[in-house]
Amino acid sequence: MIASDEYDVIVIGGGPIGLSSAYHLSKRRARTLLLEQFTFVNQLGSSAGVSRQFRIPYPEQYMVKLVKQSIHFWDELQSLTSVPLLDTVGTLWFGDPSVHTSEGNIAEAEAALKAEGVSYTSLDRKALEQQYPFRNLPEPYVGLFQAQGASINLQATIETLLASNQNSVHTTMKSNAPVTDIVRTDGKFHVTTPLGVFSAAKLVLTPGPYANSVFHLLGFHIEATYWNMASAFYKVQGPPVKYPTWFVFQQPNGENGNEFYGFPEVSWNYPGYIRVASDFVIKPLDSPEQRTFVPNPRELAFTADWVRQHMTGLNPVPEFTSTCLVALSKIKNKELLIDFAPPSVPGNKDVVLYATGWAGKFVPILGRILSDLALDGRTDFDISNFQTGYKYFKVFDRATGQ
Numbered sequence: 547m548i549a550s551d552e553y554d555v556i557v558i559g560g561g562p563i564g565l566s567s568a569y570h571l572s573k574r575r576a577r578t579l580l581l582e583q584f585t586f587v588n589q590l591g592s593s594a595g596v597s598r599q600f601r602i603p604y605p606e607q608y609m610v611k612l613v614k615q616s617i618h619f620w621d622e623l624q625s626l627t628s629v630p631l632l633d634t635v636g637t638l639w640f641g642d643p644s645v646h647t648s649e650g651n652i653a654e655a656e657a658a659l660k661a662e663g664v665s666y667t668s669l670d671r672k673a674l675e676q677q678y679p680f681r682n683l684p685e686p687y688v689g690l691f692q693a694q695g696a697s698i699n700l701q702a703t704i705e706t707l708l709a710s711n712q713n714s715v716h717t718t719m720k721s722n723a724p725v726t727d728i729v730r731t732d733g734k735f736h737v738t739t740p741l742g743v744f745s746a747a748k749l750v751l752t753p754g755p756y757a758n759s760v761f762h763l764l765g766f767h768i769e770a771t772y773w774n775m776a777s778a779f780y781k782v783q784g785p786p787v788k789y790p791t792w793f794v795f796q797q798p799n800g801e802n803g804n805e806f807y808g809f810p811e812v813s814w815n816y817p818g819y820i821r822v823a824s825d826f827v828i829k830p831l832d833s834p835e836q837r838t839f840v841p842n843p844r845e846l847a848f849t850a851d852w853v854r855q856h857m858t859g860l861n862p863v864p865e866f867t868s869t870c871l872v873a874l875s876k877i878k879n880k881e882l883l884i885d886f887a888p889p890s891v892p893g894n895k896d897v898v899l900y901a902t903g904w905a906g907k908f909v910p911i912l913g914r915i916l917s918d919l920a921l922d923g924r925t926d927f928d929i930s931n932f933q934t935g936y937k938y939f940k941v942f943d944r945a946t947g948q
C-alpha cells in the first residue's frame with residue numbers, strides 16, 4: 547500500500563509551467579503533488595501581470611520550430627475553457643535592421659522563418675507608418691509582420707490549468723508549501739515543507755526566478771541574472787487605434803536600452819488602456835532577494851518618451867505601473883534551460899528542471915516536455931539546444947553557501 551504522502555512525481559513551483567507539468571503528468575495518470583511556496587496565481591514570480599506575447603519570429607530556427615510545435619498544445623488548452631487564451635492580432639517586429647539584441651535581429655528572424663516555411667510580410671518605413679499607428683520612425687527602419695502572433699491571456703491560462711488540476715483525481719496541490727529541504731534515500735526523494743514531508747521517485751523543478759533556492763537544496767547552481775522589469779499602461783484617447791503585438795529594435799542610448807514592446811488593447815487587462823513596456827533594465831540584479839516592487843522611474847520615463855514620440859492615440863502618461871521578475875541565463879543564446887539535474891546529484895536522471903527565459907508562449911508545450919522527461923526519461927521534442935546543464939551547472943555546497 548502507498549502512504550498518503552507518497553507520490554510518483556513531485557512538482558516544485560506552482561506557476562504556469564509547474565501547473566502545465568502537473569496537467570500533463572495527470573493525463574498520464576501519474577500520482578502528482580504540486581507544491582507552491584505562496585498561493586497559486588501569485589504576482590511574486592515571473593508570471594506577474596496578465597498579458598504576454600505569443601510570437602513565432604526568433605533568430606534561431608530551433609526556436610521557431612518549438613513555437614510552431616506549441617500551437618497544438620495551445621489548441622488543446624483552449625478546448626478546456628470558453629475564455630479566449632490568445633487574441634490573434636499578429637506580431638510586428640520593426641526598427642533598425644543593424645541592431646542585434648538579446649531578442650535577435652530582424653533579418654536573422656526572417657531567415658529562420660523562411661527556413662521553417664512560416665509566412666510573413668516585410669515592410670519599409672513608409673509601409674510601417676501607413677499600416678500601423680506608429681509615427682516619426684527614422685528612415686532606415688524596416689519591419690516584418692507575422693500574422694499568427696497573439697496576446698496571451700496568461701492569467702486565464704493559469705486559471706485553466708489550475709481548474710484542470712483541481713478536477714484531476716491524480717493531482718494534489720498544496721499552496722503555502724515552500725520546499726526547504728530535499729533528501730534522497732532508498733531511491734526516493736523526501737521533500738520537506740512546513741506542511742509535512744512528501745516523497746516521490748521523481749521530481750520536476752519549476753521554481754521560476756527562485757530556481758537557485760531550490761537547486762541549492764540538491765547541491766547545484768545555475769548562472770543567472772535577474773531583471774526586475776517595469777511595465778505600464780497608457781490611456782487610449784481620440785479615435786480607436788489598432789496595434790498588433792509589437793517589438794522595436796533600436797540602438798541603445800546611454801542607460802536607455804531603447805528596446806520596447808507593446809500590445810493592442812485587450813478586454814481582459816485594463817480595457818481603455820494599452821500596455822507598453824521596456825525590454826531592458828538599467829541595473830540587473832544578482833539575486834531575486836534584491837528585487838523591489840517599485841518600477842524604476844527612469845525605465846518608465848524612457849518608455850513614456852518613446853510612446854510620446856512614436857505612438858498615436860495614447861496619452862503618454864504611464865499608469866497602473868508594476869514590476870515582474872525574470873531570471874535570464876548567462877549562457878549566450880540559451881534562453882531556456884530544460885534538462886535533468888547534473889550528474890553530481892544522486893538520482894539526477896529522476897530530476898527534471900526548467901529554468902530561465904521568456905517562456906509564456908511555451909507554457910502548454912513545456913509541461914508536456916517536462917512530463918515526458920520525468921516519466922519516460924526522454925521526449926520526442928528536440929530539446930538538445932536547451933540541454934546545457936552538464937556543461938554549465940556549478941556545484942553548490944550548502945554548508946559554505948558557495
Ligand SMILES: Cc1cc2nc3c(=O)[nH]c(=O)nc-3n(C[C@H](O)[C@H](O)[C@H](O)COP(=O)(O)OP(=O)(O)OC[C@H]3O[C@@H](n4cnc5c(N)ncnc54)[C@H](O)[C@@H]3O)c2cc1C
Nearest residue numbers: 559561562563583591592593599725753754870905906907
Ligand atoms: C515583464 C515580463 C514580460 C514577459 N513577457 C513575455 C512574453 O511576452 N512572452 C513570453 O513568452 N514570455 C514572457 N515572459 C516570461 C514568462 O512570463 C515566464 O517565462 C513565465 O510566466 C514563467 O512561468 P514559471 O511557471 O516558470 O515561473 P513563475 O510564474 O515564477 O512560477 C514559479 C513558481 O515557483 C514557486 N516556487 C519557487 N521556489 C519554490 C519553493 N522553494 N517551494 C515551492 N514553490 C516555489 C514560486 O513561488 C512561483 O509561484 C515575461 C516575463 C516578464 C517578467
